[in-house]
Amino acid sequence: MAVNQELKSIIKTIKFKEGINQDVIAANLGVKPTYLSDAINGRVAFSDALRERIYEQYSYIKSEGEMLVDAAEVVAAEDIKSDVLPVKCDKPHLGNCRATMPFVSNDLAQSRDIDIRRLVLFEPDKLEQFTLAKVFRGVDYIQRVITEAMEPYYFPGDYLLVSFLPLNGDIISGATYLLDTKVYGTMLRKVIVREEGYLLKPHNAEFDEVLLKREDVYSISIVVSMFRTNTNLTLASNLATLVKNRDEQIKRMVDTQQRLLDELCRQNERLDKERERTERERERTDKLIDKILTNKN
DSSP: OOOOHHHHHHHHHHHHHHTOOHHHHHHHHTSOHHHHHHHHTTSSOOOHHHHHHHHHHOTTBOGGGOBOOOGGGOBOGGGSOGGGSOEEOSOGGGTOOSSEEEEEOHHHHTOTTOOHHHHHHHOGGGSEEEEOSSOOTTOOEEEEOOSSTTTTTSOTTOEEEEEEOOTTOOOOTTEEEEEEETTTEEEEEEEEEETTEEEEEOSSTTSOOEEEOGGGEEEEEEEEEEEOSOTHHHHHHHHHHHHHHHHHHHHHHHHHHHHHHHHHHHHHHHHHHHHHHHHHHHHHHHHHHHHHHHHHO
């Protein structure tokens, strides 16, 4: 049997993010290392039970391979202590910064030909440093969402806590990633792996899909966690979605009724033509009968 690429990619992601080996992952999932290895290599099926254990143990792995923020980590500002939200670390020498990490500004994130991975890993002094009271394992930097392309899942202003994938690491087709691109700056998109590169798909239909070659991408990252400071956006989006769905349903109903009316009109036209043909046939028949009677006389 062929290697199960989905499970292989999931395990590689967990290894990278957790810093553990495959045997430890198997132990955490409550299965034997040989069973996990057999599932990856296609010798046994990737069962629903194993899939559910992975989702339960590693909440950033979601059904169909998509990396998403766990709902519990989308936190409203009024529900948490203020020092949990990202804030600029102005006085690190006083010990106020419990966990600092680079912050990539919107201007920098939208810049072309900026390798953010290089800046974060090798020139962090050129970036602002933000602090969190809560330590997030494996986070490389913080960035805010800039556009509405991924609404209603991500809104402009949301804080993203981001972790780089290895440069030669596999990505899961259909998952959501943050990509640092040469032409467009950073783009948070659902990524479809194609032979010619990456197809970046927005959730918001008002934004276009983008096809990029692999060499046009500096780095690909996972969103480890997210903070939302304006939860009213979610409510507004839900209301907008309800209105949109209602309008679409009305449009489909009107379109369906119009198609029925058009079909009735076509049927009436066919009936009218059939009646005309029948009437012509009746007239020809009457003429023929009259002619026969006339010849007899």
